[in-house]
Amino acid sequence: MKLREQLTALLTSLAGVWIMSYAWIVLKLGSIHVPDAGFLPFLCGAALAVLGVAWLLALHWTKRKEAPAEKRLWHRPLSSLLLMIAYGWAMETLGYISSTLVFVIAWQQIVEKEKWAKTLSIAVLSTLAMYALFVHLLKVPIPSEFFLR
Amino acid sequence: MSRMRRVTLLLTGVSVAVLVFSGWGFSAEKYPAKPIQLIVPYAPGGSSDVLARTVEKAWTKYSPQPMIVVNKAGAGGVLGTEYVVRSKPDGHTLLFAYGSGCDLVMPHLQQKMPYDPLKDVVPVARISIHSVVVSVSGKSQFNTMKDVIAWGAKGNKITSAVSTAAGAVDIVMRAIAKRTGVPITTVPFSGGAEAATALAGGHLVIGGGHPSEVLPHLKSGRFRPVGVALDRRDGSLPNVPTLKEQGIDVATWGSVKGVAVPKGTPPEVVEYLSATLKKVCEDGEFKKTMATIGQPVDYLDQKDFAAFMLKASKDYADLIKELGIKL
Amino acid sequence: MDIFSGLLDGFAIALTATNLLFCLLGAIIGTAIGVLPGLGPAATIALLLPITYVIGTPVTAIIMMAGIFYGAMYGGSTTSILLNLPGEAASVVTCIDGYQMAKKGRAGAALGIAAIGSFVAGTLAVVGLTMFAPPLAEFALDFGPPEYFALTTLGLLLAVTLSGGSIIKGLIILLFGLILAMVGLDPISGKIRFTFGSIGLQGGFDFVTLAMGVFGLGEILYNLESTMKTEIVTTKLGKVFPTLGDWADSRWAICRGSVIGFFVGIIPGGGAVISSLASYAIEKKYSQHPEEFGQGAIQGVAGPESANNAASSSSFIPLLTLGIPGNAAIAMIFAALMIQGITPGPFLVAEHPDVFWGVIASMYVGNVMLLVLNLPLVGLWVQMLRVPYGILAPVIVLFTTIGVYSTQNQVFDIYAMLFFAAVGYLMRKLDFDPAPLPLAFVLGPLVERSLRQSLLLSGGDPAIFVSRPISGILMVIFVLLIVGQTIFFLRRKWKRRCCVPVPPETEKSL
Structure with missing residues (x-):
């Protein structure tokens, strides 16, 4: 935990420095009387750089007990995030209804490892519900189906 | 369990079929074969959106298929326009508010556009021109733009509310300053409504906006219009003199509101759309609504609109170059 | 026409069968989209449309x-409380204590008090709207750029104090929010910032x-990280409705929230957000047990929820x-x-009294409908956690x-949301309290x-912020808050240092 925090603090400082230089060179600061687009970004960057250092120092000085790490799965958040990205992409290419159906099936299979029967019923029911609610009742304009274009 | 599975599979199949066929029923027979999407590249509630919805309302009288207004706002109109440019050129996806800042002004300021606003779409019809009207607070002593300039020439500081930096209103203000030699400090806000609110509160000397944005304030007397930056008087404000009439040589096209389709749309579809929009523009109820929302009807058909766009774009390019506006 | 007869005519319009029906329809749709x-x-x-x-x-x-608009304010708290998912900026604050209450099995009490608070605030605000609309409108116009600056910096300061846990981390998140808000077009200069060429x-x-x-x-x-089958509610659901004790705890929070919401909501722009923030901050200050805030204090739900509803009516x-x-x-x-051919503005009362008074009267009716609609729903929503x-x-x-x-x-917006999902996940992993992020994002611009704008107006003279009465007063409040907070902080630190052995800094998570 401590190493991870130190890394983040360092990154924060570096990001702050980068923002400062971007604001200085690209956006231009203007003057105190008439600040330009880079004025506030520069201040924010400077503050971030300082805070990152302050955090590092604080980490250096405080000693604390590491809580025993709970066993956690890193692959489930990752796979679900990847699925969601694929879903966003599929929505435009495949169409809303088909991609929603496929997404829920994939989620149940990959993230939850459900049985097929349950997977399919959840997928169909939720897709139908989404269609009824958003398209039928609320008239949200969704991307149309690929094979209907 | 296997029976259960079979039942679910069946259920799935039926539902998919229902979902799929519910959207079916149109083929490539005669145009328009399905509802027409009218893409508004600005947020709901703005003046372009209101105009689109007014057109949509009258459209159903003259066409067998309805229009559906879809707002795709973002990047000052570029995102919505890009969507139309990339969509199928079959006349079922129309670009609305073609001729606004992102088509006429932005290309001359920005290094890159993801499309060519003059070449990648085909103009269909012009519906309206939103001119820039300069207003002062109703409590002020000014009655014309000349009064304001004379006051500024005495060394008083003229502050002006504009909707956004390097937008249509900002360009007008900078042009007035340049042509009259009297400096004007333009204070950009985010959008016309915000700029109008600030002027209504008396926080600035003058302000600019499209007639539809300032109409409630003109009606209530909170604003007094002092000049229109068009080469003729604005149809929605026939009593307000132009800046040129007052000897200030500033006229722009403000923000043009037209309809366009992606490049490659069949000419007969363009013709149909243009002719139907003409009927819409001549509709009595439509004209009445347009008067209440403060937008003039300035119809042009596809050929004239195309020629107009070329000229308007060049006019803006020249003006921006003359004023030296850079981002 | 005086207010009383106008309002009576309004009720005559609002209570016709058609209008009642559409008012109800609006309330139902509003609740639904508030929840979604x-x-x-x-x-x-x-x-x-x-x-x-x-x-x-x-x-x-x-x-x-x-009806759709103020109905959405009733529904908006639902997902904040149940799923830690704020539907709009004004209900971010509700997440803080609302979600903690839900985790402790008190979702029903939170939802119930939110509905009751919304009703009280909504009704009080409509009364205010009926009586004082014209003079208050002029007050809204007095807010020019300097006043906005003073008000929003005050809002930002309140956002910092919200954050639980380490101050350094809170400030980092606040700055991160400010920078995120800078992405895109800068309206003042017309420049494009932090886009890396992306349209x-x-x-x-x-x-x-x-x-x-x-x-x-x-x-x-x-939650997906957890090896167990995750449950939002760790304990059993408990009583579904708020108890008399809950009401006693939160009735003054509701009243204060209503008043703050009503006045701050009149100001166009950040009104509703700032009012909910201000309400939360005030409740925390007024409370006998400020340490309960962030752990599921019912006042932390009742106050801000009342404030944002009052603000929606007064807007x-x-x-x-x-x-x-x-x-x-x-x-x-x-x-x-x-x-529809109606120009809103000062002539509305004279030209279309039916619209003006009809809509106002319908808001009284609509608020009653929403309360009747929402209270029974509380039981249903709580079941959703099962x-x-x-x-x-x-x-x-x-x-x-x-x-x-x-x-x-x-x-594109879906991808942006997924980017923020990853950000939110990493923030949880690194023990950042996300509450200041959305608030900085809204207030920053x-x-x-x-x-x-103020400096353009004054020609670069910062005196503009203190020379005008409203912004001057707000600035004084701002300075007092900072000084007070610093003294309070230093005294606590000093006391701790001299009297108690330094405890190992324990990590507080939201």
Whole structure:
């Protein structure tokens, strides 16, 4: 935990420095009387750089007990995030209804490892519900189906 | 369990079929074969959106298929326009508010556009021109733009509310300053409504906006219009003199509101759309609504609109170059 | 026409069968979209606008739209409390204590008190709207750039004090929020910032995508890590409705929230957000047990929820009396009025008294309907927490995805939301409290714009911030708060150092 925090603090400082230089060179600061687009970004960057250092120092000085790490799965958040990205992409290419159906099936299979029967019923029911609610009742304009274009 | 599975599979199949066929029923027979999407590249509630919805309302009288207004706002109109440019050129996806800042002004300021606003779409019809009207607070002593300039020439500081930096209103203000030699400090806000609110509160000397944005304030007397930056008087404000009439040589096209389709749309579809929009523009109820929302009807058909766009774009390019506006 | 007879005529209009029906319809739709994450009142009114053409009289249409708007405020707290998923900026604060209450099995009490508070605040605000609309409208106009600057910096300061845990981390998140808000077009200079050449980023990020991603989806990703079948509620659900004790605890919070919301809501722009923040901060200060805040204090739900409802009602004041739309949803109602051939503004009362008084009267009726509609729903919503997480999680994803898509009909917003989901997840992993992020994101642009506008107006003279009465007073409050906070902090630190051995810094998580 401590190493991870130190890394983040360092990154924060570096990001702050980068923002400062971007604001200085690209956006231009203007003057105190008439600040330009880079004025506030520069201040924010400077503050971030300082805070990152302050955090590092604080980490250096405080000693604390590491809580025993709970066993956690890193692959489930990752796979679900990847699925969601694929879903966003599929929505435009495949169409809303088909991609929603496929997404829920994939989620149940990959993230939850459900049985097929349950997977399919959840997928169909939720897709139908989404269609009824958003398209039928609320008239949200969704991307149309690929094979209907 | 296997029976259960079979039942679910069946259920799935039926539902998919229902979902799929519910959207079916149109083929490539005669145009328009399905509802027409009218893409508004600005947020709901703005003046372009209101105009689109007014057109949509009258459209159903003259066409067998309805229009559906879809707002795709973002990047000052570029995102919505890009969507139309990339969509199928079959006349079922129309670009609305073609001729606004992102088509006429932005290309001359920005290094890159993801499309060519003059070449990648085909103009269909012009519906309206939103001119820039300069207003002062109703409590002020000014009655014309000349009064304001004379006051500024005495060394008083003229502050002006504009909707956004390097937008249509900002360009007008900078042009007035340049042509009259009297400096004007333009204070950009985010959008016309915000700029109008600030002027209504008396926080600035003058302000600019499209007639539809300032109409409630003109009606209530909170604003007094002092000049229109068009080469003729604005149809929605026939009593307000132009800046040129007052000897200030500033006229722009403000923000043009037209309809366009992606490049490659069949000419007969363009013709149909243009002719139907003409009927819409001549509709009595439509004209009445347009008067209440403060937008003039300035119809042009596809050929004239195309020629107009070329000229308007060049006019803006020249003006921006003359004023030296850079981002 | 005086107020009383006007209001009576208004009730005569609002209580006809058709108008009652559409008021109810508006309330139902409003509650529904308030509950559905992402889909907001502005988008819904836009989508349903074509239907209003066929409704007949403009009054009926506007009554329904107004119902959708304030109905959404009732529903908005639901997902904040149950799923840590704020539907709009003004209910971010509700997440802090509301979600903690839900985790402790007190979701019903939180939802119930939110509904009751919303009703009280909504009704009080409509009374205020009836009595004092015109003079208060002038007050809203007095807010120029310097006043906005003072008000929004005050809001930012309140946002910092919200954060639980380490001060350094709170400030980092605040700055991160400010920088995120700078992405895209800078309206003052016309320059494009932090877009790295992406067209999609030019318009900047949308608040809804940020809130859905960081709070809702970030929470899901974090929960998915757990090896056990995740449950939101760790203890049993407990009593569904708020008890008399809950009411006693929160009634003054509701009253204070209503008053703050009513006055701050009149100001176009950040009104509702700042009012909910201010209400939370005041409740925390007033409380006998400030340490309970952040751990599920009922006042932390009752106050802000009342404030944002009062603000939603009072935001009709600038619309009806000046013709100024203060937020996106009101702008849509403004547009609808224009299309119906009615110009909102000072002449509205004289030219269309039926619309003016009819809509106001319908708001009394609508608030009663919403209370009757929402209280029984509380039991139903609480049951939702019993849905297994394996089903609930993907369904939340489906809802947020379509909700975010519907705000601008663009897939880009879905990707942006997923980026924020990753950000939110990492923040959880690193023990950052995300609460200041969305608030900084909303207030940041207002602060920057108003600062630069003020300096343009004054020609670079910072005296403009203190020489005007309203901004001067706000600035004094700002300085007092900072000084007070610093003294308080130093004294606590000093006391701790001399009297108690330094305890190992324990990590506080939200």
